[in-house]
Amino acid sequence: MQTYVALLYSIILGEGRRVVMSDLKAMAEGLGLKNVRTLVATGNLVFEARTGELSKLERRLEKAFEKSFGRHVDIIVRGADDWLKLAAANPFPGESADTADRVAVRVMREPLPADTVEALQAYAAADEKILLVDGDIWLVFSRERPSSRLLAAANHKRLGIGTSRNWNTVRRLAEMVGSRQ
Template sequence: MRTYVALLYSIVLGEGRRVVMSDLKAMAERIGLKNVRTLVATGNLVFEARTAKISDLEHRLEKAFEETFGRHVDIIVRGAEDWLKLAAGNPFPDDSADAADQVAVRVMRRPAPVEAAAALHAYAAEDEKVLLVDGDIWVVFSRERPSSRLLTAASHKRMGIGTSRNWNTVRRLAEMVGSRQ
């Protein structure tokens, strides 16, 4: 058995309807995943499964989600070792220590194209940072602006399938999988 992290792109089912984490956990258990745990109510799963291809796990989870909740949602899966590497590779440790909720990573299903990630710099405010690390896009969002142009610029259409998590979530998921290694 290996430990994995799964990130749901969205858990909003429609106006006023969100996925309840206990329902998500039950769905994952129904498809045979073991020791399923959730982290905060934003669609983060940690689970164990027999060694499998990541793409197969993603497909199983997406199919089960659609059957259970009636809506397709992209789900990104990473093995525990890869998640720990992602967390250890945070290129903004000082910013993360100062304001962990302002640092995020867009975890990609397939590595983001270098040119697409580089194009994000045009959308960054003066106090924002963008860096591509191992195919994922790390961002330090502005502390001065309540919204950032980077959020809309880093869309599926431009970057490919991915989902963002702030440093608090990345770190806590790393703690969860690290304790299972």
């Protein structure tokens, strides 16, 4: 058995309907996943399953989600070791310590190419930062602007399948999987 982290992209079902975490947990348990836990009501799962291909696990979860909740949602899965590596690679430790909600990583299904940072830089405000680490994009967002052009630019259409989590969530998921190793 291996511990995994699954990140769901946008779990709003429409007209104010959100996925209840107990229902999401029940869906995962229905697939035979073990020791299923959720973190925050934004679609974060930690569970144990037989070691296997991540893409197959993602497809199983996506199919079960669609069957259970009536809509497709992209789901990114990482093994516990990979999640701990991602958390340890945070290139913005100072900003994370000061304002963890402004630091985020867009976890990608497929690694992003090196030129992604240059393409996104055009959307960044002077106080925003972008770095690519192991194919995922790390961002520091501005507190000075009510809406970030950078945040809007770091989307599915431009970057492909992925989902963002702030440093608080990344750290707490690392704590969850680290205690199960």
